Amino acid sequence: MNEALKHIILVTTDSDAVAAFNTYLNPNAVTLSNFASGMGAIQYIKQIGEADLLILEENIKPLGAVQTIHYLIDNMNYSGSILILSDSGVSEIQTDEGAFEVLKKGFDKPDLDWVLSLLSENKEQRVELNSKPYSLSYLSDLSDGDEAFIFESLKIFNESVGKNISEIEELFGKEHYKEVSNLAHNIKPSFEMLENNLGSTICDELAHTQVDSSKAEQVDLLKKEYLKIQECLKEDFPDLFKTV
Amino acid sequence: MQRILIIEDNPMVVRSLEFKLKKEGYEVVVAEEGRQAMKLLLEETFDLILTDLMLPFVTGTQIIEHIKKTYPNIPVIVLSTSTQEDIITDAFKMGVDDFITKPFSPSELSLRVKRTLAKQ
Numbered sequence: 001m002n003e004a005l006k007h008i009i010l011v012t013t014d015s016d017a018v019a020a021f022n023t024y025l026n027p028n029a030v031t032l033s034n035f036a037s038g039m040g041a042i043q044y045i046k047q048i049g050e051a052d053l054l055i056l057e058e059n060i061k062p063l064g065a066v067q068t069i070h071y072l073i074d075n076m077n078y079s080g081s082i083l084i085l086s087d088s089g090v091s092e093i094q095t096d097e098g099a100f101e102v103l104k105k106g107f108d109k110p111d112l113d114w115v116l117s118l119l120s121e122n123k124e125q126r127v128e129l130n131s132k133p134y135s136l137s138y139l140s141d142l143s144d145g146d147e148a149f150i151f152e153s154l155k156i157f158n159e160s161v162g163k164n165i166s167e168i169e170e171l172f173g174k175e176h177y178k179e180v181s182n183l184a185h186n187i188k189p190s191f192e193m194l195e196n197n198l199g200s201t202i203c204d205e206l207a208h209t210q211v212d213s214s215k216a217e218q219v220d221l222l223k224k225e226y227l228k229i230q231e232c233l234k235e236d237f238p239d240l241f242k243t244v
Numbered sequence: 245m246q247r248i249l250i251i252e253d254n255p256m257v258v259r260s261l262e263f264k265l266k267k268e269g270y271e272v273v274v275a276e277e278g279r280q281a282m283k284l285l286l287e288e289t290f291d292l293i294l295t296d297l298m299l300p301f302v303t304g305t306q307i308i309e310h311i312k313k314t315y316p317n318i319p320v321i322v323l324s325t326s327t328q329e330d331i332i333t334d335a336f337k338m339g340v341d342d343f344i345t346k347p348f349s350p351s352e353l354s355l356r357v358k359r360t361l362a363k364q
């Protein structure tokens with residue numbers, strides 16, 4: 001993650017909670033990834049590593065906060081800060097992995113200031129659990145493991161997404177924000193096909209929220225994520241980069 | 245052999261659709277933008293059209309409108325992202341037959357294509 005930009009993963013289907021986060025958080029300081037299930041967050045964390053703060057709705061289905069915490073800590077050695085979003089009125093919830101503080105539903109600005117203070121206490125660089133920023137599972141499933149198809153798809157990713165990201169940078173610089181949104185919308189499935197959730201999330205944000213000069217960090221982060229994938233592909237598939 | 249026209253501008257999505265549909269025995273023709281699609285529709289015949297909604301030059305909505313007016317017997321499946329609910333609803337109002345979310349599930353693609361063609 002970009003050092004200046006803190007990252008919160010919020011697992012909830014409570015649209016009021018998501019709206020409150022989006023209202024109160026400064027998008028230049030904090031990026032928010034929202035998931036409607038614990039499983040979605042687990043997959044995401046497997047790919048990008050720990051966030052600066054993970055907030056889990058207590059009774060979300062099918063995997064509640066307690067079960068998600070159990071999975072993350074026991075199976076993935078998750079060590080980041082976790083809060084539980086609950087309407088139960090208790091200040092903390094006890095699990096087999098310890099007690100976790102509660103953010104009460106219906107929270108307001110002072111409560112979120114407290115959440116943000118947790119972020120500033122949490123300055124340690126997170127260790128990525130999965131060093132690879134991409135996965136070939138989707139392409140492999142789609143093609144029944146056809147290596148030529150997978151290779152060709154990676155080549156297309158490398159060339160087309162690289163070109164589109166350069167265009168996004170250029171258009172952003174020229175304040176052509178509508179075209180930035182369109183291009184982000186166009187390349188989102190490419191990140192999804194390589195199961196890179198961070199790239200997909202950023203594309204989604206650029207495609208479906210107001211783009212203006214405040215999104216510079218996101219554009220930068222998207223490029224960095226692409227370059228991270230490209231670096232990894234260079235190591236894993238050097239033939240992709242051979243010029244004829 | 246049944247012929248499918250894919251109208252889509254993400255090359256990775258195009259390649260995946262092409263690979264999967266050819267493997268299932270369909271003949272596939274690709275248009276990467278709306279104008280090219282309009283030209284192909286004039287010159288060739290198709291049994292099914294898979295189209296994106298956000299395309300350069302001529303939008304997917306304009307293409308659907310054109311197809312439903314000019315070639316009402318060709319079924320249309322919309323390729324969408326999960327965040328385009330309003331646009332998908334509008335597309336259904338225009339008479340599209342089905343939609344598939346990108347990136348598509350291979351088995352879902354097969355089923356929806358077969359089902360739509362079988363309705364013909």
